[in-house]
Amino acid sequence: MSESASATSVSSTPYIPSPDLKIVEEMQMxxxxxxxxxxxxxxxxxxxxxxxxxxxxxxxxxxxxxxVYGNVLGAYASIFGLSAKYAELAxxxxxxxxxxxxxxxxxxxxxxxxxxxxxxxxxxVPDLVIGSNYPCMAxxxxxxxxxxxxxxxxxxxxxxxxxxxxxxxxxAVRYLAGQFRGMIAFLERHGYKLDPERLKQQVAFWRxxxxxxxxxxxxxxxxxxxxxAYDSVIAACSPLVLSSDMRRLDTWTRLRDELREKVDRKLxxxxxxxxxxxxxxxxxxxxxxxxxxxxxxGAVVVKSLVELLAGFTLDPKLMDPETPLESLARAHLCGxxxxxxxxxxxxxxxxxxxxxxxxxxxxxxxTCGLLPSLQRLNQEAIREATGVPTVIFDxxxxxxxxxDAAATHAAIDAFVEVLLARKGA
Amino acid sequence: xxxxxxxxALEPLRAAIADPHRSARExxxxxxxxxxxxxxxxxxxxVWAAGMLPEPLYGTPEPVRLADAYFQSCTxxxxxxxxxxxxxxxxxxxxxxxxxxxxxxxxxxxxMWERYVPGVPVYLxxxxxxMEPEENREYFGEELRRFQARVEQVAGKAxxxxxxxxxxxxxxxxxGLLRRLYALRxxxxxxxxxxxxxxxxxxxxxxPKDRANGLLRALLTEAGQRExxxxxxxxxxxxxSLLDSPALLAMVEEVGGVVVADDFCTTSRWFWNRVGSxxxxxxxxxEFLNRRxxxxxxxxxxxxxxxxLGLIDEFRVDAVLQLNLKYCHPFAFDTPLIKRRLDERKIPxxxxxxxxxxxxxGQLRTRIQAFVEMVDAG
Numbered sequence: 109m110s111e112s113a114s115a116t117s118v119s120s121t122p123y124i125p126s127p128d129l130k131i132v133e134e135m136q137m138x139x140x141x142x143x144x145x146x147x148x149x150x151x152x153x154x155x156x157x158x159x160x161x162x163x164x165x166x167x168x169x170x171x172x173x174x175x176v177y178g179n180v181l182g183a184y185a186s187i188f189g190l191s192a193k194y195a196e197l198a199x200x201x202x203x204x205x206x207x208x209x210x211x212x213x214x215x216x217x218x219x220x221x222x223x224x225x226x227x228x229x230x231x232x233v234p235d236l237v238i239g240s241n242y243p244c245m246a247x248x249x250x251x252x253x254x255x256x257x258x259x260x261x262x263x264x265x266x267x268x269x270x271x272x273x274x275x276x277x278x279x280a281v282r283y284l285a286g287q288f289r290g291m292i293a294f295l296e297r298h299g300y301k302l303d304p305e306r307l308k309q310q311v312a313f314w315r316x317x318x319x320x321x322x323x324x325x326x327x328x329x330x331x332x333x334x335x336x337a338y339d340s341v342i343a344a345c346s347p348l349v350l351s352s353d354m355r356r357l358d359t360w361t362r363l364r365d366e367l368r369e370k371v372d373r374k375l376x377x378x379x380x381x382x383x384x385x386x387x388x389x390x391x392x393x394x395x396x397x398x399x400x401x402x403x404x405x406g407a408v409v410v411k412s413l414v415e416l417l418a419g420f421t422l423d424p425k426l427m428d429p430e431t432p433l434e435s436l437a438r439a440h441l442c443g444x445x446x447x448x449x450x451x452x453x454x455x456x457x458x459x460x461x462x463x464x465x466x467x468x469x470x471x472x473x474x475t476c477g478l479l480p481s482l483q484r485l486n487q488e489a490i491r492e493a494t495g496v497p498t499v500i501f502d503x504x505x506x507x508x509x510x511x512d513a514a515a516t517h518a519a520i521d522a523f524v525e526v527l528l529a530r531k532g533a
Numbered sequence: 534x535x536x537x538x539x540x541x542a543l544e545p546l547r548a549a550i551a552d553p554h555r556s557a558r559e560x561x562x563x564x565x566x567x568x569x570x571x572x573x574x575x576x577x578x579x580v581w582a583a584g585m586l587p588e589p590l591y592g593t594p595e596p597v598r599l600a601d602a603y604f605q606s607c608t609x610x611x612x613x614x615x616x617x618x619x620x621x622x623x624x625x626x627x628x629x630x631x632x633x634x635x636x637x638x639x640x641x642x643x644x645m646w647e648r649y650v651p652g653v654p655v656y657l658x659x660x661x662x663x664m665e666p667e668e669n670r671e672y673f674g675e676e677l678r679r680f681q682a683r684v685e686q687v688a689g690k691a692x693x694x695x696x697x698x699x700x701x702x703x704x705x706x707x708x709g710l711l712r713r714l715y716a717l718r719x720x721x722x723x724x725x726x727x728x729x730x731x732x733x734x735x736x737x738x739x740x741p742k743d744r745a746n747g748l749l750r751a752l753l754t755e756a757g758q759r760e761x762x763x764x765x766x767x768x769x770x771x772x773x774s775l776l777d778s779p780a781l782l783a784m785v786e787e788v789g790g791v792v793v794a795d796d797f798c799t800t801s802r803w804f805w806n807r808v809g810s811x812x813x814x815x816x817x818x819x820e821f822l823n824r825r826x827x828x829x830x831x832x833x834x835x836x837x838x839x840x841x842l843g844l845i846d847e848f849r850v851d852a853v854l855q856l857n858l859k860y861c862h863p864f865a866f867d868t869p870l871i872k873r874r875l876d877e878r879k880i881p882x883x884x885x886x887x888x889x890x891x892x893x894x895g896q897l898r899t900r901i902q903a904f905v906e907m908v909d910a911g
Contacts, residue, residue, distance in 0.1 A: 203868030245637045249866035264832040266663035283672035449644030474607040477637030481604050
């Protein structure tokens with residue numbers, strides 16, 4: 109697939125905003141090339157693996173495994189305005205409408221006999237499935253359904269939840285590292301081979317990327333905000349699905365430098381930044397523009413949960429290439445997406461302080477088992493620690509049948525107006 | 534089972550369900566401590582060995598009230614109902630709540646409990662979700678040791694040599710008696726109705742096991758001597774996540790279904806296997822919990838499907854009725870998978886969404902009746 113063909117596919121949709129930053133635009137294009145690489149690998153006879161998103165990419169990349177992250181396809185179904193069709197297909201398959209909309213779309217894409225044009229570019233029939241319970245139950249269950257649907261081998265990576273805090277005990281690290289070894293053995297039974305040196309290189313590479321991402325996060329704290337929420341989401345998710353030519357440290361150093369220049373020149377994304385917001389909850393995939401919606405009021409979403417949900421930024425201090433599996437295990441166990449609720453709440457309270465947030469938009473996707481119940485805990489903890497208010501409202505921005513743009517706009521408008529009045533802006 | 538002789542030995546077990554906290558109140562009145570437990574992977578034997586009463590927590594068929602201010606209404610109704618009980622003081626007698634690592638909502642219950650139920654400490658046993666002992670033996674064993682340490686701290690005593698083994702033996706006896714009781718339903722017609730068997734299991738779960746075992750032995754004797762009643766109708770397996778009242782099974786039997794087997798976390802999955810007496814007790818518990826019939830949160834899922842298919846063979850089941858608690862995602866995701874396996878064996882299958890608060894029972898009755906008639910018509 110040529111890059112121009114990819115560009116046509118993306119620009120022809122009204123659903124996706126154009127990234128503001130040049131490097132993010134390149135990342136977005138690169139994602140389509142990534143899908144093409146997977147399809148090419150399939151054509152070359154390599155088994156394609158469908159995987160849960162938080163299974164370490166370092167292992168796949170070290171083994172040259174072409175991976176389709178199933179719920180990325182589910183997310184794209186929503187992003188391209190196709191969620192109703194694919195969610196319904198999953199419901200016809202037997203998964204009820206109150207189950208996670210992203211995972212229903214994913215299952216729907218696999219069930220479909222004639223997929224939409226975009227999936228001609230992005231879909232590759234799975235040969236193997238690797239599922240994980242990290243971070244939620246739907247993430248653990250939909251791979252099972254997909255493996256069953258195709259009648260293909262499946263492997264499960266059991267990631268313990270972190271009930272221990274930052275001091276992760278060694279038995280938990282050994283267990284998760286053992287789970288990764290089991291996954292490697294599964295892949296080796298199906299024709300792949302792990303080169304231990306390449307694994308070390310991958311861990312070292314992603315450690316370095318994560319260090320640069322840490323610098324990017326510091327730059328994102330600047331006021332005026334240098335980066336649109338949408339750009340931030342694409343940049344945060346891209347490590348998972350970047351084409352091989354973009355998997356270079358340069359990709360992230362360019363992003364950092366582009367941002368640094370904007371910060372140094374005080375170039376904000378809105379002319380007069382009045383408010384800084386944080387978005388907690390699943391983002392509005394079927395109306396991605398919504399992430400930038402509040403900018404019309406001078407209110408900028410400077411931090412959003414998807415950056416955390418993506419979970420690709422592990423603490424570089426915990427990543428030691430000399431003990432790659434153990435350090436990946438430790439970093440995953442300590443990541444903010446893998447705590448009990450208190451860990452997530454602490455993360456958000458810290459983010460409110462670090463990013464100087466004025467208000468929190470907390471959305472409830474009613475089919476999510478993981479987040480809705482945390483919103484009240486989060487709201488109270490943020491208010492108690494920082495005095496910053498949170499508005500909680502229903503928003504299923506994945507299944508278009510459940511999405512109400514007018515109500516969502518009204519909720520955001522009202523909250524922003526209150527915040528502006530409170531600030532005297 | 535209308536012409537069956539009433540079972541006198543069942544009455545104390547029925548009474549235990551009618552007043553589920555009675556045993557706990559009596560235990561506390563005698564100076565003991567009580568640990569609430571939920572779900573399937575908390576080993577009650579450790580609690581008992583520490584001299585405390587493990588109390589499995591069940592909900593009540595009431596609309597959710599207080600918990601709706603904390604959990605969104607799209608959250609499992611059973612958990613919200615349980616949280617109601619915590620908030621209105623019905624669980625204030627607990628000295629500890631022990632939860633296990635199962636679904637998203639059980640994890641959130643831990644978070645919410647920790648923050649909003651200050652009088653009762655809560656512990657989340659971090660069990661693995663992949664039930665492969667070759668992989669999880671060390672990890673699971675260490676988590677059980679940590680749980681034991683916390684239990685000992687609450688009890689104010691260390692579990693002595695032999696006490697855990699004794700507790701396992703006591704619980705194994707309960708499990709064995711319940712298996713024998715359930716085996717009476719292999720017969721055609723069964724000498725024990727599904728409602729009676731469920732009542733025996735749930736009632737026994739609520740009582741101190743030394744007392745429950747005596748009642749179960751008496752019930753076995755009485756049921757064994759009972760004449761098989763005249764019952765005709767399709768032999769059903771009823772499955773799902775959890776059921777904390779015999780009312781739904783009674784409804785199935787009222788409309789002509791013969792419930793010969795059930796598969797719930799609150800009944801048969803709880804007692805199906807035994808630990809055994811060989812080896813170090815904590816290690817034996819790890820093996821036992823790995824072998825325990827799984828809930829839908831656990832992997833590999835085929836183990837659960839095989840268990841259900843095994844029940845179908847053992848109890849000569851004609852059809853399967855799955856009762857999905859509203860908003861129970863793990864079982865909902867598995868539904869098409871279990872359906873496919875049953876279709877392959879030409880076993881009729883129906884799945885019904887059940888509200889925990891008892892709402893919609895009229896509609897359910899109609900649907901169950903239609904299913905039973907459809908199966909009966911062959």
